[in-house]
Each structure stands twice: as C-alpha cells, then as structure tokens.
Amino acid sequence: MSENKTAEELPLYEVFIRSKNGLHHKHAGSLHAADAEMALTNARDVYTRRSEGVSIWVVKATDVIASNPEDKGSFYEPNDDKLYRHPTFYNIPDEVGHM
Amino acid sequence: MTENEMHFEYLLRLGDNCAILGQRLAEWCGKAPVLEEELALMNVGLDLIGQARLLLDHAGKVEGAGRDEDKLAFFRDTQEWRNLLLIEQPNGDFAKTMARQMFFDCFQYLQFEALLDSSDKTLSEIAAKSLKEITYHRRHSTNWVIRLGDGTEESHEKMQAAIDELWGFVPEMFDMDEVEDAMVAAGIGADVNALRPRWDEMINSILEEATLKRPEDTWSVRGSRVGKHSEHLGFLLAEMQFLPRAYPDAKW
Amino acid sequence: MTVIDNTNDQLEQAFQSKVDAELKIEPKDWMPDGYRKTLVRQMSQHAHSEVVGMLPEGNWLTRAPSLKRKAILMAKIQDEGGHGLYLYSAAETLGVSRDEMYEQLHTGKAKYSSIFNYPTLNWADIGAIGWLVDGAAITNQIALCRCSYGPYARAMVKVCKEESFHQRQGYEIMINMANGTKEQKEMAQDAINRWWWPSLMMFGPHDKNSDHSSQSMKWKIKRTSNDELRQRFVDATVPQAKFLGLEVPDDKLAWNEEKQSYDWGEIDWDEFRNVVAGNGLCNRERLQTRRDAHEGGKWVRDAALAYAEKQKKRAAEKHAA
Numbered sequence: 001m002s003e004n005k006t007a008e009e010l011p012l013y014e015v016f017i018r019s020k021n022g023l024h025h026k027h028a029g030s031l032h033a034a035d036a037e038m039a040l041t042n043a044r045d046v047y048t049r050r051s052e053g054v055s056i057w058v059v060k061a062t063d064v065i066a067s068n069p070e071d072k073g074s075f076y077e078p079n080d081d082k083l084y085r086h087p088t089f090y091n092i093p094d095e096v097g098h099m
Numbered sequence: 100m101t102e103n104e105m106h107f108e109y110l111l112r113l114g115d116n117c118a119i120l121g122q123r124l125a126e127w128c129g130k131a132p133v134l135e136e137e138l139a140l141m142n143v144g145l146d147l148i149g150q151a152r153l154l155l156d157h158a159g160k161v162e163g164a165g166r167d168e169d170k171l172a173f174f175r176d177t178q179e180w181r182n183l184l185l186i187e188q189p190n191g192d193f194a195k196t197m198a199r200q201m202f203f204d205c206f207q208y209l210q211f212e213a214l215l216d217s218s219d220k221t222l223s224e225i226a227a228k229s230l231k232e233i234t235y236h237r238r239h240s241t242n243w244v245i246r247l248g249d250g251t252e253e254s255h256e257k258m259q260a261a262i263d264e265l266w267g268f269v270p271e272m273f274d275m276d277e278v279e280d281a282m283v284a285a286g287i288g289a290d291v292n293a294l295r296p297r298w299d300e301m302i303n304s305i306l307e308e309a310t311l312k313r314p315e316d317t318w319s320v321r322g323s324r325v326g327k328h329s330e331h332l333g334f335l336l337a338e339m340q341f342l343p344r345a346y347p348d349a350k351w
Numbered sequence: 352m353t354v355i356d357n358t359n360d361q362l363e364q365a366f367q368s369k370v371d372a373e374l375k376i377e378p379k380d381w382m383p384d385g386y387r388k389t390l391v392r393q394m395s396q397h398a399h400s401e402v403v404g405m406l407p408e409g410n411w412l413t414r415a416p417s418l419k420r421k422a423i424l425m426a427k428i429q430d431e432g433g434h435g436l437y438l439y440s441a442a443e444t445l446g447v448s449r450d451e452m453y454e455q456l457h458t459g460k461a462k463y464s465s466i467f468n469y470p471t472l473n474w475a476d477i478g479a480i481g482w483l484v485d486g487a488a489i490t491n492q493i494a495l496c497r498c499s500y501g502p503y504a505r506a507m508v509k510v511c512k513e514e515s516f517h518q519r520q521g522y523e524i525m526i527n528m529a530n531g532t533k534e535q536k537e538m539a540q541d542a543i544n545r546w547w548w549p550s551l552m553m554f555g556p557h558d559k560n561s562d563h564s565s566q567s568m569k570w571k572i573k574r575t576s577n578d579e580l581r582q583r584f585v586d587a588t589v590p591q592a593k594f595l596g597l598e599v600p601d602d603k604l605a606w607n608e609e610k611q612s613y614d615w616g617e618i619d620w621d622e623f624r625n626v627v628a629g630n631g632l633c634n635r636e637r638l639q640t641r642r643d644a645h646e647g648g649k650w651v652r653d654a655a656l657a658y659a660e661k662q663k664k665r666a667a668e669k670h671a672a
Contacts, residue, residue: 006488008653008656009448009449009450010133010652010656029437030440031135031436032135032449033135033657034366034658034659036663038659041242042135042138042139042239044434045135045138045139045142046234049138049433066379068379069380095386100631118418126413127415129402129405129406129409129641130640130650131644132647132648132651134436134439134449137432138429138433138436145422145623148421149422152419153419155418168418169419170637172417173417203628245658246654246658247654249658250653250655250658251654251657253650254650254657265654295514318530338414339414342414342415342474343417344531347533348535349532349535350531351417
C-alpha cells in the first residue's frame with residue numbers, strides 16, 4: 001500500500017475477447033478498473049464497440065504469471081529437435097494414400 | 100386532441116427524453132473522471148441518440164406533416180418539448196449525472212418493457228431494440244450509484260445530495276393524463292402509474308446496497324407534459340439548435 | 352567493469368540484429384535504455400494527442416447540426432478516447448504508469464500534437480479535422496504499424512482499422528459544405544485556410560532538423576521520415592481539395608511533372624515553434640480542461656477503490672464465517 005493517497009491508481013486488468021463461438025479468447029489489450037465488475041463493463045465499452053466479441057475475460061494484470069525471455073533456451077529450444085512429434089517426420093508409401 | 104395527435108404527442112414524450120439525455124451526456128465529452136468512463140458515457144449517449152432518432156422519425160410519420168427527426172429536434176422551441184423535467188436537469192457532478200441516469204434507466208426499462216406489447220408495431224420494435232441497451236445502461240448507472248454511495252465519506256455525501264436534489268422530479272415520471280390514458284386504452288402506450296411499485300422496489304434495493312437514504316416525499320415539480328419546463332432547457336436548446344436555426348437552408 | 356560493458360555491447364548488438372531482421376521486441380525482452388525512453392516518450396505523446404484531441408471536436412458535439420452528425424461525431428470522439436487508452440496501455444508495458452504519464456502531461460513536461468491547440472470556429476472545422484488532421488495522422492500511423500515494438504505496432508494496427516471511417520466522415524462533411532449554401536462554402540474555405548498549414552506541421556520538423564529521427568529510424572520505431580510522409584500527404588490531399596472546389600492556401604503549390612508530385616511553399620516554422628512552446632490560442636485551455644477532468648475525478652476514483660476494498664473485505668469475512 002502506498003502511504004501517499006494521491007499516488008493511488010486504479011489497478012490494471014488484461015482483457016481477452018472471444019470474437020465468435022468456436023474460437024479461443026484472444027488478448028485484446030488492457031484497461032484500468034477498481035473491481036472485477038467495472039473491469040468487465042469497461043472491457044465491453046472499450047474493446048467491443050464494433051461487435052468484436054461474444055465473450056470477455058478480464059484478469060488482474062498482477063495475476064498473470066509470465067515466462068521470462070531468458071528462459072527461451074531451456075523452455076522452448078529443447079523441443080526444436082524432437083521432429084518425431086510432427087507427422088512429416090514419418091515416411092508412408094504413396095500407395096497407402098492419405099493418412 | 101384527436102387520437103392521432105395524442106399518438107404523436109406520446110411518441111414525442113418518449114423520443115424527447117432520449118434526445119435531451121443524449122445531449123446532456125455529450126456535455127461530458129473530455130471531462131469524465133476516468134478515461135474508461137469517458138467511453139462508457141458516450142456509449143450510453145450514442146444509444147440514446149439512436150433511440151431518439153427512431154422515435155422522432157416515427158413520431159414525424161404518425162403526425163403526417165412532413166417533419167423528420169431533425170425538423171422535430173432542431174425546430175421546436177422550449178414549450179413544444181415533452182421530455183421529463185428530470186432529464187433536462189444540468190449534469191452537475193458525476194454523482195448527480197449518475198443519480199439522474201439511474202432514476203431514468205430504471206423507469207425507461209420498465210416503460211419500454213411494457214411497450215413490447217404495444218399495438219403500434221414500430222414502437223414495439225423500437226422498444227425491443229432499445230431494451231437491450233437500457234438493460235446495460237441500468238447496470239452501469241446502478242453500479243456507480245452503489246460504488247459512490249458505499250465508497251468514501253466524500254462520495255457518499257455527494258451521492259446522497261444528488262439523490263435528494265433530484266427526488267422531487269421523480270413523481271412526474273409516473274403521472275397519467277389524458278394522453279397517457281388514451282394511449283393505454285388504445286393498446287399503444289404503457290401504464291406508467293402501474294410501474295411505480297416496481298420502480299420503487301428497484302430503487303429501494305439499490306439505495307439500500309449503496310447505504311443511501313431514500314428521501315422523504317416532501318416536494319415535487321411537474322409541467323413537462325404541457326411544455327412547462329425549467330429554465331435549463333432553453334439554454335440546452337439554444338446550444339443544440341443553433342446551426343440549423345442560423346442557416347435554415349443548409350444541408351449538413 | 353569491462354565485463355559488464357562487454358555484456359551490454361553484446362546485448363545491444365543482439366537487440367539491433369533482431370530489429371534489423373524485422374523481429375518484434377516484446378515488453379520483457381532486453382532493450383537499450385534509450386529505446387525504452389524514446390518509446391515511452393513517443394507513445395505517451397501519441398496517447399496524450401488522442402485524449403487532448405477529443406476537446407476541439409467535443410467543442411461542436413453539443414452543436415452538431417443533425418442527430419445523425421451528432422451520433423457520428425460522438426462515435427468518432429469516443430474512438431479517440433479508445434485510441435488514447437490503447438496507447439497508454441501499450442506504454443504501460445514498459446513500466447510507466449498512466450498516472451505518471453498524466454502527471455507529465457499536466458505539468459507540461461510531455462507534449463501532445465500541437466494541432467489541437469487551434470480552435471474549432473465553425474462546423475466545417477469538424478470536417479477539416481476529419482479530412483486533414485486525421486488524414487495526416489493516418490499517414491503517420493500506417494507507417495507505425497510496422498514499428499519494432501510489438502505492443503505499439505499492435506495498438507497502431509487496431510487504431511488504423513478503427514480510424515478508417517474518421518477521414519471519410521470528415522470528407523463527407525466537407526463535400527456537403529462545399530456543395531451547400533454560399534455561407535457553407537465560405538465556412539469550408541475558411542476551415543481549409545486555417546487547418547492546411549497546421550496539418551502539414553503535424554509531421555514534425557524537416558528531417559535535417561529533427562533531433563530524434565535517425566536513431567529512431569535505426570531502431571525502427573520510426574519507419575518513414577517526416578519529410579517523406581509530409582510529401583505523401585500533400586500528394587494525396589491536393590486532388591481531394593480540388594474535387595471539393597476549395598483552394599489550398601499555398602500560392603507556391605504546383606504539380607511537378609518530373610518528380611510526379613507536388614512542389615509547395617514553406618511552413619511557418621516560427622508559428623510552429625510558438626505553438627509547441629505553449630503559446631497557441633488554446634494551449635492553456637486544453638491543458639486546464641484535462642487537469643480539471645483528472646483532478647475533478649479523483650473523488651470518483653477514490654470512491655471506486657474504497658468500495659472495491661470494502662467488497663474484498665466483506666467477501667473474506669463471509670468466507671471466514
């Protein structure tokens with residue numbers, strides 16, 4: 001908590017929008033709000049002015065747990081050489097047809 | 100008044116509320132307490148102007164004298180306007196704007212819900228479209244009244260003052276007169292007097308949650324139904340109507 | 352010491368090669384201090400411009416001449432607010448808070464586009480702002496969609512998409528005015544007379560006089576030079592003015608067949624500097640309006656926070672019980 005009363009800012013929320021049923025929620029941006037209800041209605045007013053969504057998620061920005069860019073090596077690169085996870089790794093004779 | 104004249108008059112009452120409240124919200128442009136709220140207020144304003152256009156356009160057609168939405172919005176003088184006195188009251192601070200909005204949103208919600216069954220098909224269609232918008236407006240203004248009422252000491256005082264200041268404009272919303280009676284009888288209009296108990300229920304529960312006191316019914320003012328408005332409306336119209344009046348031949 | 356310096360050099364090199372390869376930089380990636388500072392300055396300035404830019408148009412919102420025009424203008428001004436919000440959010444990914452940015456605006460430390468310090472005096476100004484000012488802004492913003500900083504580029508893509516109607520609605524107003532009554536034509540010409548040169552100033556100083564330009568180009572924060580964008584705007588806009596039958600207030604304006612674009616006069620840079628320095632007709636008013644809105648809204652924000660805090664406590668008590 002800040003001791004300085006004037007330094008208090010409304011918390012930041014991240015906004016995710018599902019543009020239509022069948023699609024994932026996608027990050028749309030962020031906004032400030034005092035509470036969850038305000039975050040939700042603000043998200044509606046700010047991010048769906050052109051009917052961009054059918055569903056909204058708001059998450060307090062401080063509740064998002066993010067990986068670090070420095071972890072790129074240990075997180076993602078070990079999977080680069082595991083080509084056997086991809087269908088193109090396997091040779092199937094043409095005669096077999098589509099598989 | 101013929102039934103047709105009363106029908107026209109009735110539609111003006113509905114449309115004028117939306118036009119004037121939309122105009123009042125436009126005055127907030129660039130001045131909202133939070134940027135996010137700026138967008139929210141304008142969303143409400145846009146809905147209201149949209150409703151006003153539909154209702155005034157329909158009114159003009161019912162009148163049959165060739166007046167369109169803009170003729171009706173920009174070329175009627177103060178005493179020809181039929182919006183509620185509550186609607187034309189100045190914005191004041193954010194608490195007063197939200198109190199006015201919440202009183203009206205709850206009223207308009209009930210009124211338009213009743214208008215879904217109107218025998219005037221155009222009107223019932225407008226009501227159906229608007230009701231979705233109003234449902235959101237009501238949620239928005241209600242939330243703010245509760246937040247401000249149950250927020251800080253300062254906001255509580257301001258919110259209570261706003262409720263008190265506007266309370267005397269409430270009874271007019273539910274008045275019946277010759278026009279309202281005839282429209283109810285014709286199956287066109289909604290019986291607003293019958294809506295009062297539900298409105299009271301809504302308001303009581305909001306005020307309770309907001310830790311606000313329901314004011315005593317010690318005063319009320321009336322007059323908009325017959326064109327007797329507060330002095331505020333003249334200035335609002337002077338500003339709003341200036342261009343078309345100054346250049347009546349122009350097309351914009 | 353040397354070790355740290357080397358590491359920094361290496362990081363900087365890696366950063367630059369990433370930028371050169373057109374890879375985007377994201378918030379948590381390493382970036383040079385100068386890059387971060389330049390971005391914060393530019394993005395917050397851009398955000399402030401959107402928010403202050405609501406005011407000259409808001410000046411006519413209550414006087415729009417038809418309900419349709421009122422609705423369109425309201426939606427447009429609302430968009431500007433939204434764009435300011437997207438941009439503040441993008442800047443916040445770099446660790447600066449919106450309140451800090453406001454503070455810089457309100458104390459005059461941060462700038463915003465000087466164009467908004469000119470007054471809107473007649474209805475055609477609303478047309479001219481949409482057509483010329485938004486036109487100039489879009490020219491700039493399209494270039495910024497390819498900016499190296501991911502959040503800025505993404506915000507710009509959204510802004511450009513939404514702004515596409517802004518210039519068209521402005522031009523439509525101009526068409527109606529230019530083809531309207533004698534008074535309307537006069538208003539239209541008066542509007543272009545007052546807004547033409549300030550619109551050209553929006554692209555900033557000549558490249559040779561621009562302090563930040565070359566480094567920003569190298570970092571790909573800026574993708575096209577001020578002068579190039581300005582020329583692009585002139586070439587696109589002059590034919591539009593001709594179509595309206597309006598005169599562009601520049602007696603040096605002439606088509607250059609050889610370079611296939613327009614030659615034109617010189618911007619009054621003294622006026623430019625004067626308005627940037629705070630001495631435009633509306634500088635003080637615009638800032639005061641923003642300050643009043645922010646300070647005047649403090650009790651509302653405080654109340655919202657206090658209420659949220661109470662709700663949280665109540666929920667915890669309920670949970671405990």
